[in-house]
Amino acid sequence: MLYFINNYCNIMYYSSLAAIRRAFPPSDKKGFHMPRDASTEKPLVELVNVTKIYPPDVVAAEDVSLRIYKGEILFLTGTSGAGKTTLIKLICCLETPTRGLIEVAGRNLSRISSAGVQRMRQKIGVAYQDFRLLDKQTVLQNIAMAMEVTYASPKLIRFRVEELLELLNLSDKRDKLAGELSRGEQQRVALARAAANGPSLLLADEPTGNLDPVATELVINLFRYLNERNGTTIVVATHDESIYADTEYRVMSLSKGQLSAHPSRAPHQIELFEA
Amino acid sequence: MLYFINNYCNIMYYSSLAAIRRAFPPSDKKGFHMPRDASTEKPLVELVNVTKIYPPDVVAAEDVSLRIYKGEILFLTGTSGAGKTTLIKLICCLETPTRGLIEVAGRNLSRISSAGVQRMRQKIGVAYQDFRLLDKQTVLQNIAMAMEVTYASPKLIRFRVEELLELLNLSDKRDKLAGELSRGEQQRVALARAAANGPSLLLADEPTGNLDPVATELVINLFRYLNERNGTTIVVATHDESIYADTEYRVMSLSKGQLSAHPSRAPHQIELFEA
């Protein structure tokens, strides 16, 4: 019963997206959630002294400690090869840390069962840097897949896919094969798939690398919308300064596996977020 | 005999690259080649009323006419799905036009033999938007492959690969598998492969989508260097405004398959280049 109410609410919120798209001009940044007081609230994701070394000797993360709170938007920056993707893979359990502790929603990832990982992944949407789409399936099928694994009703799937595609300006590509899209279109499909399940945590790895400024804005608006309405926590790994240049959201910077606040940030802001 | 002299020259120029890298600060734009008078010189690439329709009805290029002169650097911009990649694929004969004429180095691509296409491709370096690297081979092998198909000597190959890797800040990744690199590193490997053969035409499709500003500058310097020393003609398809924002090179814009001068360009410049 609860399930259906939940579905119904989802339908409601998605159907209003198209309208809301005009209601949120890109410069309007009222949606910023201030993080809660670190001492009272349990973070959604917590990394404690995490080190990841790819054999034999590539240090992709070194002693990284990071807390990501529910409802936050976090930008991860860093030069190419700094370890952004590695950090994201660690959070969604695609890689295991060499040392250190990772907790997602209070569960220690090193002790979680295989089935537990899968249940967790259903609630985390990841837009991979290399998309990981199935080239021989249509856009619709690719996005629907993310919802099918949670046994969502076909009607809801259809409905939500349409909304997401409209939101990302891809409506005319719904029945095209993913392999026949342009890279920028594929990138948006990957994002739509990550957002399809209404995840509580969205990890977007370089989500605008192949997008022009207009499409980039669509994506940013989608993030902001998910964050405000759903309280979705969003982590964006990116090089695109235009996205995070003058945002009020937290920006962290990785350099050779070491995490620090972004240099352009004011020091007091840094203290607010560091554990 | 000529072959060896050529090789020798190549070695010379590459060995000086590391030094030249410091000699060309990114803002130093003295390398701009003015295009020759269109009426007297034969263009390296000529497209006449080219239309490309992907079945059943996706119009990726519509009546595109374009001349690219030897020694030019041309930026192709356009929203996602505008047809940039399609245009590049048409030039290197990966797609055939639905209508229209394409000539590269004076040869009509619709009449060229299979062997002719292969010979042509040896002289065109293409950095694909999806990289097309072999994940299970090392960086060295991936780049070397481009030179091996022209039967270059192993010594030259080794030498040039080292230089290119140093130039793109990838020296420590030489013997890593391409599949284990970060996306940004892969992107630079794809560029290195495109440049390895000393091509007379370099087509770079979104070459900086996964690169941070520092790496982007390395790439731009490489382009400028190849252009100035080798006279390499370079076509760059990109969304990254920071690359072409205040360049003196020609910038063309695609929109739904239709080509025009970029709106930010002055009108007199447009007339100079349009056929």
Add this chain to the structure above:
Amino acid sequence: MRFLAYILRQTGKNLRQTWGTQIMTLLTVTLSVLIFAFFFLIYTNMIRASERLGNDVRLIVYLDQEVPEQMRPEFEKKIRDFAPVEKIVFVSRTEAFAKLSAQLGKEKDVLNDLGPDFLPPSIEVYPLKTLNDLTKISQFSDFLLTLPHAAKVQSGSDWLRRFGYFTNLLRVVVLLSAGLLIISMTFIISYTLRLTVLSRQGELEVLRLLGATSAYIRLPLLLEGMLQGLLGSSLGLAALYSLYQWIANRFSGPGFLKLFDITFFPPEITAGILLTSIVLCTAGSLFSIRRFIRI
């Protein structure tokens, strides 16, 4: 409910999307079942034929004079002491003649010139079925020659040896073919699994990334495997049955060839083959996705 619907829909989707591979797999299963059942059939029939052959073995001891009635038990005892025997029949000159003329039927005029005494008396010894090996038979026949008045022992060993030679050759041919076929089938099955893995790899990886549970991934594949096993083995057995019918019709020779009559599997074995191949196919499809499911 919804769960079941999903599993079934997913199975249908898989079957539709990879029908090329599916048909190849189906044919592979059919072929495997056909081949194994074929050789199994040959093997069981060979065993039965050699059992029947054992029934036919008969040693005839030709004597140079009749054995009087009262001596017979003594002879019998001697023979039975040497080897277990099913039956011993004493044939007198007259009986032998009567038998021959009965066998000749219309052509018995040939015998007219010869007196009823021209055939020697004999003892027919029918050994137990356990005595089905040529060397044992020839030992037995050597022993029988030591009986008083025994002139010659006809052990049918010439015919037996020819037949034995043949069944041996046939057995070697059958076993070698079966060996080669088993190797081939191993190849085919490993190739099929490799191709299945390759064709599914992309999709299974993405499903894992999206958080699909083991049940969501495994159950459709299990259903598929069962379907493949059921259909494939039914087709294979049907093909074998047609072959059998064809051979049976072709070789329905005259009565004396009953020895080689071939029979099909009884229903239990047919069912066993069906079940085994269903189990194997299911196991195979699980095996092919093992590397995608974390333990």
Add this chain to the structure above:
Amino acid sequence: MRFLAYILRQTGKNLRQTWGTQIMTLLTVTLSVLIFAFFFLIYTNMIRASERLGNDVRLIVYLDQEVPEQMRPEFEKKIRDFAPVEKIVFVSRTEAFAKLSAQLGKEKDVLNDLGPDFLPPSIEVYPLKTLNDLTKISQFSDFLLTLPHAAKVQSGSDWLRRFGYFTNLLRVVVLLSAGLLIISMTFIISYTLRLTVLSRQGELEVLRLLGATSAYIRLPLLLEGMLQGLLGSSLGLAALYSLYQWIANRFSGPGFLKLFDITFFPPEITAGILLTSIVLCTAGSLFSIRRFIRI
């Protein structure tokens, strides 16, 4: 020079990088050659055995009185008019008796009681090898029975029929096995080609993108195919030869079994098999890359 060095280096690289697939392909070729050669060997030996069998056919006409010397040409003419015959031998009572006692050897005492006249005279007819079919033989034997004084014709048809039945059964088994094997081999080869294509696809596509010429792509694959063919068929033939040796040793029976003596291929055929498989492997590897080379 550099071109050649490149081709060789490329071939070596391919072999090293895809050794798993290479070994599977090699084993596939070995198995195919072994299987085809195996059945070819059985087939040729079967043909030879049935030819020898033809030599053995002999019809014996038992007569109720001797044929006088001067009548013999007339008899011969009659017989030769009906069917082509290789040899006709007239056996008198005495000759028959002498022959039988020679055959019995030490045991000829059995005959002591019987006069030298107890065996009927006969005519032995050896038909040409072309007459090797049971119905023709029985027609011939019916005809022979119409000769004057013919009492009975022994055509050995009982033995012949058993033997014929057996060779037929063997032939059916061999042909069916061969058929199944050919289907299996088709599967294996198509799977091998598919796997080869899949394992090379990525590399060949990239090579085309980089402007590799057909020669650059094809020649290493050609060399590889030739190597596979040569090695695979040598291994297959070697395996078959060992099998043959084993069987030949096991079945080196006494003289009278010469009928079934098996022989190996003459060198020409061995060479032919080697060549064919080299050609086929080369063609196969070219075929597998066909879709990557524009026409």
